Amino acid sequence: MNVNGLRAAARKGFLEWLGATDADVVCLQETRAERSQLAAEVIAPPGWHVVLAPAATKGRAGVAVYSRVEPAAVRVGFGAAEFADAGRYVEADVGGVTVASLYLPSGEVGTARQEEKERFMEAFLPYLVRRRAEVEADGRELVVCGDFNIAHREVDLRNWRNNRRTSGFLPEERSWLSRVFDEAGYVDVVRALFPEGEGPYSWWSYRGRAFDNDAGWRIDYQVATPGLAGLAKAARVERAESHDRRWSDHAPVTVEYVPV
Numbered sequence: 001m002n003v004n005g006l007r008a009a010a011r012k013g014f015l016e017w018l019g020a021t022d023a024d025v026v027c028l029q030e031t032r033a034e035r036s037q038l039a040a041e042v043i044a045p046p047g048w049h050v051v052l053a054p055a056a057t058k059g060r061a062g063v064a065v066y067s068r069v070e071p072a073a074v075r076v077g078f079g080a081a082e083f084a085d086a087g088r089y090v091e092a093d094v095g096g097v098t099v100a101s102l103y104l105p106s107g108e109v110g111t112a113r114q115e116e117k118e119r120f121m122e123a124f125l126p127y128l129v130r131r132r133a134e135v136e137a138d139g140r141e142l143v144v145c146g147d148f149n150i151a152h153r154e155v156d157l158r159n160w161r162n163n164r165r166t167s168g169f170l171p172e173e174r175s176w177l178s179r180v181f182d183e184a185g186y187v188d189v190v191r192a193l194f195p196e197g198e199g200p201y202s203w204w205s206y207r208g209r210a211f212d213n214d215a216g217w218r219i220d221y222q223v224a225t226p227g228l229a230g231l232a233k234a235a236r237v238e239r240a241e242s243h244d245r246r247w248s249d250h251a252p253v254t255v256e257y258v259p260v
Contacts, residue, residue, distance in 0.1 A: 001252040003250075004030055012247035014247050017252070018048075021254075024067065024094070025099050028063065029146050031052065031062035032062050034054045035052050048066045049066070049069070050064060051071060056086070061088055063101040065101050067092060067094050072093040077089055088104070097141045100143065101145055102144050104147065107167035118172075125183075125184065128186065132184060141227050148219055149168055150168055150219060151168055151169050151217050151218055152178070152191075152218075155197065156199070157169060159215055189223070189229050189232045199214075202217070202219060203250045203251075206249055220253045231259060232256070233256050235255045237254075238254055
């Protein structure tokens, strides 16, 4: 779930959602806060262990993992020096699964932000290849949960024709995400469970009536190693009942994995 600022989300409904969820692990992106800035009920809610990886630049990015069980190990970053303290990636070992929270840069065509996004993707794909081999050799599974800021296919955003030259749906970005699935061998878990039809979307602009008209983008994913993906039995986007009840411009993407 991209919370679009954890402090604001906590005021708008995140804490109520966290108290009601039966999830074992929750991954957050764009937290935009340091530990000292968060109230106790946010950074240390009863029954949860919280891993926070803020960005060195205050008020930017930031990722977190909330888990019912204390992680056996935590790793921040993925070995790329440029993004080591950017608040873009964190892993937590929870039981037999390594759970990662990812906030891939959003980009903007023709700007330095798009160049940053491209550098991130270039460095991150080899890491995904290497990390899958490592976790599987160790008898573990890996799931990368997060805001990838890329709609993979035309069915992943409502107005795809008008966004073919927009960051998030550029051919090179979509091709990169295809490589995550085809070359690195990860599975788009939600799409595997919903192979037909549009969406389900996870982000809607605050502008206009995008939410009311369900004119959204599917840019939030759970990308898993095949062994874990094979245990996925159900998935849903926890879309708010109405525009005024949203606590972010994104919605939680929830997957149920059932061990055999």
